Amino acid sequence: MKIIIDQEECIGCGSCAVVCDKYFELDGDNDNNAHFKANKGNELEIDNLECIQEAIDICPIQAIEVKE
Numbered sequence: 001m002k003i004i005i006d007q008e009e010c011i012g013c014g015s016c017a018v019v020c021d022k023y024f025e026l027d028g029d030n031d032n033n034a035h036f037k038a039n040k041g042n043e044l045e046i047d048n049l050e051c052i053q054e055a056i057d058i059c060p061i062q063a064i065e066v067k068e
């Protein structure tokens, strides 16, 4: 599945990086928006959500989307 962080919506609150440090970090060069650690981008292909589900649940503006 593909996980997408909507960079237009993200407010850089950092909650996703707190609950899912393995996958998310804030990008100091891009308005402090969240991106994926693995590729520094806003899209990631994964097999299992793991803590990404917690990040989806905690994001205050639903900026993290799953596409099957």
Ligand code: SF4
Pocket (backbone or CB within 6 Å): 005, 009, 010, 011, 012, 013, 014, 015, 016, 017, 033, 034, 055, 058, 059, 060, 061, 062, 063, 064
């Ligand atoms: S929790 Fe949502 S709004 Fe906050 S940094 Fe992560 S993606 Fe952006």
